[in-house]
Amino acid sequence: MLRASLLLLAAGLSGCAQPQVARGGGGIVSVNPCTDAILMRLVPHARITAISHYSQDAAATSIPLDLANRFRATAGTAEEVVALAPDLVLASSFTPAATREAYRRAGLRTLFLDVPATIEQSEAQVREVAAAVGQVARGEALVADMARAAAGHRPAGPAPAALLFITGDLVTGGGTLLDDMMHHAGLRNAAADYGLSYTGTLPAELLVARPPAVIIAPDKGRSSGLRARLLPETRTASFDRMLVNCGGPTIIPAMARLRAIRAGLS
Template identity: 30%
Template sequence: MRCTRFFSWRKNAYGVRCLSRVRIIILIKWILVLLLSTSSCFAQVSVPKRIVSLSLCTDQLLLMLAPRQHIASLTRGAVDPNLSYMVAEANGFLLTGGNIEEVLPLNPDLIVGSAFASRDAIRFLRQLGYPVKLIGLPASIAEIRDLVLVFGEWVGFPERAEQVVRNMDWQLARLSKQHAAVKKTALIYSPNGYTMGSGTLENAMLNAAGFYNLAVDMGVVGFEQMTLEQLVAAQPEFLFIEKYVDNPDSLASQYVDHPVLDNMPLSKKRSFIPSQLRTCAGPMVVEAINYLSEKRYESEP
């Protein structure tokens, strides 16, 4: 169905009016320009500028990925040096307990929190029309990468998230080259006698730092209790003792302060990752792995 002329409306041989080719091209160009400008406007509107955080872990991701002026509030945990990796960056922000009563007056255009937040509170906020995004608990380095990229999309700065992930990958690749072919065996022992096996971020960090987690061979999946007898029988080359709950009067701490551990060779006892590096699963995992790697290679006492 060819038009007889190209520069005006004409009837073809079948009596159908059709537009000239030049005008079709011009029309398509105008449509493309309109679509691009419209999508650009939507992109600008979609960037939240009053973001409220309901959890320590979203506090830290916000501080890494969003401009300070876009953050309306953080939680009080953000300035706790025992828990927060971003204490210095968190100074100067409004701090809340993550309660609805504190959130509503801020009129947020995005609320971010943990999947472990109160379901009733989250449901109520959504019913009021507030956009709420919740993060899960990554159990691997790959899941941390995905979390960072998704969070970057939520706050409107995906390019920042991509740069953070690139930096993570570069540092992890550098660390992997330092390890010998043979991994050192290790176990983690924490208050209440818990250890971490397969399917945990702690296991992934041990592997990335050049260790082999004996808890996996013992059939430990996730977090499980281990008796002192099992611990001694396993004979790990490295024992990472986590003592975040450092209260000698608590039953939980008695596990990691037991005299049996004092009788183990000093070369096998190491403190575990500082709590501020592992309270939340995020880009700080690289520093945690580096910490473990240094313990692997440090001189014996």
């Protein structure tokens, strides 16, 4: 959800010399790829001891790979994280109880973060991370950028129905951050109309019977070809894979792309 937009997003960071990344002891360890993206906007790179290995995977990252590859990455195991002795660990609320206990026993300061389902929740999460890393002003600046992206022009008239595929035949339904972004861009989430919540797959028969105005997808693989054969009259639009994984700063280029898609349907 672009690569050019994300590079612009990171320009303030990548325009300087390659950071001297901490290699153990102190600093911040993020085992959550979404907080990796937030950290890139909030703190000097030298404060980041390690990021999630997902950020070095093209299918899961929300930051450019050349930036992610400058950092040590962990698989998020308790052993790896405890050995780094960080000042702060940023993790997911889905972290297993045993891992949480290992962090506690090691005396690590931890922040467990939920998956935001709305732009407003993502803004609140940025503020939470900013407070934890002592960068409130930078957090507010990022939130302001996100709010401006969300508050852009929404075309008048009925919202066209759109299906946004995350990968393959997996589509985003109602109650998700992508669903909220589609709404702000002036698009109606057809998957929510079909009754799908969160993410899942849809029967081909349903798509043929009630086709959307546009199909948005990040790939051109086998599933994309099948959809083109089933719905030859339905418009398609590309959406970079990096835009579907997280909120935070990713919302800015994602909203720009969704608005461009909506403008093309007018």
